[in-house]
Amino acid sequence: MAGSTLRDVARRAGVSIRTVSNVVNGSVPVSDELRVRVQAALDELDYRPNLVARNLRRGRSGMIALVVPELDVPYFAELAREVITAARTHGYVVMLDQTDGDGERERELLGRESRATMFDGLLLSPLSISADELRRRTNRVPVVLLGEHIFNGSFHHVAIDNVAAARDATEHLLGLGRRRIAAIGDQPYSTGETAQLRTTGYRQALERAGLTVDEQLIVPTPRFHRHLGAEAMERLLALPEPPDAVFCYNDLLAIGAMHTLARAGVRVPDDIAVVGVDGIQEGRYSSPSLTTVAPDKAAIARTAVSTLLGVIDGSAPAPTEAKAPHRLLVRQSTTGAPVD
Template identity: 55%
Template sequence: MGGARLKDVAERAGVSIKTVSNVVRGEIRVAEPTRTRVLRAIDELDYRPNASARHLRTGRSGVIGLAVPELVQPYFAELATAVIEAARAHGVAVLVEDTGGDPEAELRVARGLSDPLVDGVLISPSRLDQAALVRGPRRVPLVLLGERDFEVPADHVLIDNVSAAREATEHLLARGCRRIAALGFQTSATRHTTSQQRARGYLTALRAAGLAYDPALTPPVRGFARAEGQAVTRGLLALPEPPDAVFCFSDLLASGAVRAAYDAGVRVPGELAVVGFDDIEETRFCVPSLTTVAPDKAQLARLAVDALLTRVTGDPEAPHTTIHASHRLIPRESTS
């Protein structure tokens, strides 16, 4: 049914026009059964709110922006899907932008300059110049996603990477591994906070187990890609004393590590246990299935969207907060 009106949705759902409006705007809590009924009626009637009219009436468009460094990366694709789902529950649309990790593009998005209609911005930055962001004006509220350390006046939603990496390393220690390599250390020129925090958790676990740090087991990587994991693991397996386990700072690095082991005739997990990070979908279906740290991406998305919409509809000057989402280690065949 084309051209459905708010009144049509209200009649189909058996509620008032005001209730439908509240569900669409996501500004007032509506009982879950009622909200579900309204959303079903919206889908059935293919109702589309008039964004231009709403923008003129309220000063808000009902659209938020999400910027990620590489949408082609499975983690960011899955995170974007979770953000879209979380925003939909508030009747809000999401404009997704791939910045390519370009600092100028990230700065433009963070200032709310990439699209004049967005009410606020979520950004998972890669190389954002925080000093430039602090110096310049911001048009809309901003919420940061991810593990970078920022001194920016904005809410920040993340997981505890140090704790997560420590748990991953402790899992390998409990399995009896003692020469545990780590893939994800980066050079000083390319080092990001994600790498630093996961390295800290890895080193903390080794120290607690009484094991000395061996730099030969932490060769630097240029990025968190499959090919990089494969290439670096080949070097590790060629060492006079190769590792008996590898903790990878991303599932893509771990995928490459497993391939390198296969090419070298090294059994996983018999001769080399492998742990990844991110719990992307392919980890459940690769052979062997991959033990990984799973950030709660749905919770990350909900917390970020809620924080942003609170800024959009509430007090933009309220104290900013750091909000932690949960994570868990999922043991699978690559360490069992």
């Protein structure tokens, strides 16, 4: 009942512990006669290997940790799903933790008393910890970073091309004839790299189209949540000359913005077109459905996991910069066409 060990099984089958281990692992040949006897004992005692002990001996835990800011943000939930799936194909399981974007929590995670040592590696989607700090603290555990923040070449890193993604979104709006295009989600301070890259892409698209950027139309938000998108949209509507399109830095901001527009009786896309980033499922069924730039989350997850495992087994020590593909999904919020 309380969990039988190799010893118990060995005693019962009248063989050595080592032989039982060989039967369990199947790596070393065992004679048919003994194998049958041992197998019977294994079944009778319902033996289950103690993985903690196995891990100690083997020096590997078969676990990686995925740390995201917030698990209830759909993008991270969907990404987590893909990471768990990708890890499983390599025989790994995933421990999940969330930092709430709290730098303290992120720091704690890498501190001395953390459980990080229990994992073979760490996938980290950092929000507020700085590059230096991260470098100082992660000299033990293999780390791969997800998303933009911190990538000055000292860490393995997987992300989409955020500048191109933002440019694609903005150019889509330009292609629809919109000329007064707002942007929601800039973060013009040290830890807002992702947002800043998207701002760059937004500016590039406008400039290439020969338009000047109206700084009033760039509304910063401290995070990427629905209610902040709603508030930002209110500010845009209050302008003397409101926009005819909005590029939101993620889908949640876009959904918040559309919420405000619906309440204000502004038609989407007729009066204002809306596009987001992330390609979350929620956007397929919103009213109107949301045009979005969707990162290939499965690709991000696969790349991140295999990179991390490469670091773990020492075959890929030099930091890599991997770019995952993204594509524009056109839906009602920009074209009005009820596509799915």
